[in-house]
Amino acid sequence: MQLTYDIIVVGGGPSGSTAARYAAAAGAKVLILEKDRDIGYPVRCGEAVSHSGLIQFIEPDTRWIASTVTKFKMFAPNGNFINPKLDDWGYVLERRIFDYELAKLAVKEGAKVVTKAYVYDLLRENSTVVGVRALIKDVKTEIRAKIIIGADGVESRVGKWAGIDTTCHIRDMESCAQMMLSGITIEPETLEFYLGDEVAPEGYLWIFPKGKNSANVGIGISVEKAKKKAAIRYLEEFVAKRFSNAAMLTHIAGGVPAAKTLPKLVAHNVMLVGDAAHQVNPLSGGGIITGMIGGMLAGQTAAEALQKNDLQFLKEYEKRWQKRLGWRHELFYNIKNSSSMLNDETLNKICNKVSQLPVEKQTLGAIFRTALWNEPSVLLDIAKVFIS
Amino acid sequence: MAPQPYLMIYVKPDKCDFCGACVGVCPEDAIELKEAEINIIEERCTNCRKCVWACPWEVIEFHREGITELPKILEALNDPVPF
Numbered sequence: 271m272q273l274t275y276d277i278i279v280v281g282g283g284p285s286g287s288t289a290a291r292y293a294a295a296a297g298a299k300v301l302i303l304e305k306d307r308d309i310g311y312p313v314r315c316g317e318a319v320s321h322s323g324l325i326q327f328i329e330p331d332t333r334w335i336a337s338t339v340t341k342f343k344m345f346a347p348n349g350n351f352i353n354p355k356l357d358d359w360g361y362v363l364e365r366r367i368f369d370y371e372l373a374k375l376a377v378k379e380g381a382k383v384v385t386k387a388y389v390y391d392l393l394r395e396n397s398t399v400v401g402v403r404a405l406i407k408d409v410k411t412e413i414r415a416k417i418i419i420g421a422d423g424v425e426s427r428v429g430k431w432a433g434i435d436t437t438c439h440i441r442d443m444e445s446c447a448q449m450m451l452s453g454i455t456i457e458p459e460t461l462e463f464y465l466g467d468e469v470a471p472e473g474y475l476w477i478f479p480k481g482k483n484s485a486n487v488g489i490g491i492s493v494e495k496a497k498k499k500a501a502i503r504y505l506e507e508f509v510a511k512r513f514s515n516a517a518m519l520t521h522i523a524g525g526v527p528a529a530k531t532l533p534k535l536v537a538h539n540v541m542l543v544g545d546a547a548h549q550v551n552p553l554s555g556g557g558i559i560t561g562m563i564g565g566m567l568a569g570q571t572a573a574e575a576l577q578k579n580d581l582q583f584l585k586e587y588e589k590r591w592q593k594r595l596g597w598r599h600e601l602f603y604n605i606k607n608s609s610s611m612l613n614d615e616t617l618n619k620i621c622n623k624v625s626q627l628p629v630e631k632q633t634l635g636a637i638f639r640t641a642l643w644n645e646p647s648v649l650l651d652i653a654k655v656f657i658s
Numbered sequence: 659m660a661p662q663p664y665l666m667i668y669v670k671p672d673k674c675d676f677c678g679a680c681v682g683v684c685p686e687d688a689i690e691l692k693e694a695e696i697n698i699i700e701e702r703c704t705n706c707r708k709c710v711w712a713c714p715w716e717v718i719e720f721h722r723e724g725i726t727e728l729p730k731i732l733e734a735l736n737d738p739v740p741f
Contacts, residue, residue: 306693314677388692425678430687437685440708445679447714493683493712501714523714525679 271384271406275301277572278402278415279381280389280428282309284558285544286421287372288327288565289572293419294379296573301413302376303387303404305422310369314524315558316448316488317363318461318478323559324361327566328375334367336480340459346621347466347614353629360461362478362486363558372562392418392431392540399432399539417572417584418540421565424525426546432537436546440493442529444473444555447501448488449509450480451516458482464508466614471495473555475508487513490526490555528552530603531596535568536584543568549595553602560595567591664724666705667698673717680709680718 277293279286282304294300306312318339324330340359345351373383386407393401393412401414420428424443429436456462462477469475472492479485489505502523509516527548535542543549544561551560571587674696681689688702689709710718 312675386693390690423678425681425689425691427681427687436682438682440683440711443679443683443712445712445714493679493708496714497711500716502716523675523677523679523717525677525682525712525714527682 272301272382273411273413275299275382275413275415276576277301277417277419277569278303278413279419279421280402281305281421281423281544281546282373282383282385283369283421283423283544283561284372285546285549285561285565286419287369287376288562289419289421289543289569290381290565291372291376291379292566292569293573294376294381294569296570296577298573298576300376300381301415302373302381302383303389303402303406303413304383304385305388307386309373309383309385310366312522313365313520314522315365316476316478316486316555317365317480317558318360318476318556319363319558320358320360322358326559327562328371330361331371334364334371335361336364336484337362337458337478339461339479341457341461343457343460343462344621345462345464345466346618347468348618348621350618350621350625352621352624353460354624362461362480364480389422389428392428416539416576417581419568419572420540420542420546421544421561422546424527424545426542428540429532429537429542429546432540434532434534434537434540434542436532436542436548438525438527438529438548441472442527442552443493444490444526444528445493445496445501446488446490446524446526446555447505448486448522448524449505449516449518450484450520451487451509451513452484452519454483454485454513454516456483456485465617469508470504475505484519490528492528526550526555526557528555528606531591531599535588535591539581539584541568541572541584541587547591549591549599551602552599553606560599563595564591567594665698665700665703666721666724667703667707667709668719668721668725669696669698670717670719673715675715675717677714679712679714683708683712 276298277300279290279302282302290300290302343353388405389402391403392399426436458479464475472495473490475489477485529548532548543564549560549564550557567590568587575583686702688699690697710720
């Protein structure tokens with residue numbers, strides 16, 4: 271295999287593939303290294319995306335769409351719910367196939383992909399990073415590149431090796447568990463969310479349909495809250511009550527860095543994208559589209575830096591991200607952390623007011639106004655975040 | 659935090675899903691995660707327990723007595739003679 275590239279992308283998820291795609295499209299020689307033996311597997315994701323987010327990158331295709339969702343149902347801690355109309359619609363993906371497609375788009379632009387390639391260190395010469403050290407199908411291999419893009423997920427170590435502290439505070443890390451349940455009765459076009467300290471403290475529980483009788487049923491709670499009781503315990507309790515007869519086809523664990531984006535995304539010639547960069551929307555925990563946007567910006571910036579022969583230019587990526595999504599994520603993060611906004615009492619109050627409106631008036635606008643009267647605009651912000 | 663005299667963090671073999679939540683909260687870069695292998699790097703671990711709390715599936719445990727004795731303890735528990 272070829273051992274010299276312009277750019278090495280560590281990680282073949284949506285952010286990594288998208289970074290590779292845009293860098294390769296701009297003429298760079300790109301290699302994606304994926305530690306698992308398959309791109310797209312194992313899936314560790316709730317798999318929901320918005321239509322408007324998705325079409326920035328790829329045309330929706332039934333081969334990797336499990337469900338189209340048009341409704342949104344949010345349960346307050348006291349069990350009342352609101353069912354606002356949505357301007358946009360969304361999809362629950364089959365990430366296993368979706369990730370393949372994204373990798374193929376990168377390959378189409380000229381990128382190379384190697385799987386079962388575990389990067390265990392950066393390669394340095396005179397303290398400059400000149401590539402990576404990897405176990406490629408268990409053989410120690412040195413691969414050289416001018417730029418390294420760390421798309422290595424929540425477990426990122428590329429950033430740490432380059433001197434960027436990627437550690438997520440336990441208050442911000444969401445400890446997640448999910449089951450794919452089949453043989454259940456659900457509303458096939460509705461994303462359901464359950465809030466409150468009893469069901470999912472400092473997080474939420476979700477039901478995302480996958481076809482008519484199956485769904486991803488998952489939970490994320492802050493690690494701070496998980497000290498006392500693990501995510502899987504909360505999920506098991508909910509599933510026992512709501513879906514006692516379900517067949518569990520898969521169960522997965524995961525960590526979601528629901529934090530502000532790292533202040534530093536570039537260290538000399540090393541860049542971070544996606545979960546590794548904490549580019550997840552901190553309120554919704556959604557990170558597929560946001561990570562792909564990060565990947566695109568990083569890939570484009572890297573290619574430009576190579577053309578200009580100026581690695582200093584990579585810093586531009588931080589500015590571009592901040593301008594595009596970073597500033598919003600700061601806002602969402604502050605909402606999430608304002609306890610008066612997200613406590614059970616407030617959520618119940620807002621939900622109650624809105625549910626008293628006639629169904630046709632239960633719109634996002636109505637939630638917004640109600641929320642404003644009741645002080646915080648939390649529910650609107652949450653709703654907006656989930657669907658945009 | 660300085661490294662502790664001995665390791666107290668124990669990852670239950672065969673139960674780990676290799677999801678990486680623990681790595682994401684580890685302040686010491688003391689967890690190595692491969693495709694289907696997880697190792698606590700003893701020299702770096704400070705036994706801070708963040709990985710224990712982060713694990714969604716209760717796969718990582720904290721043992722104050724240290725984990726070097728653990729296999730022996732587990733073996734003893736396998737065949738308990740209570741009286």
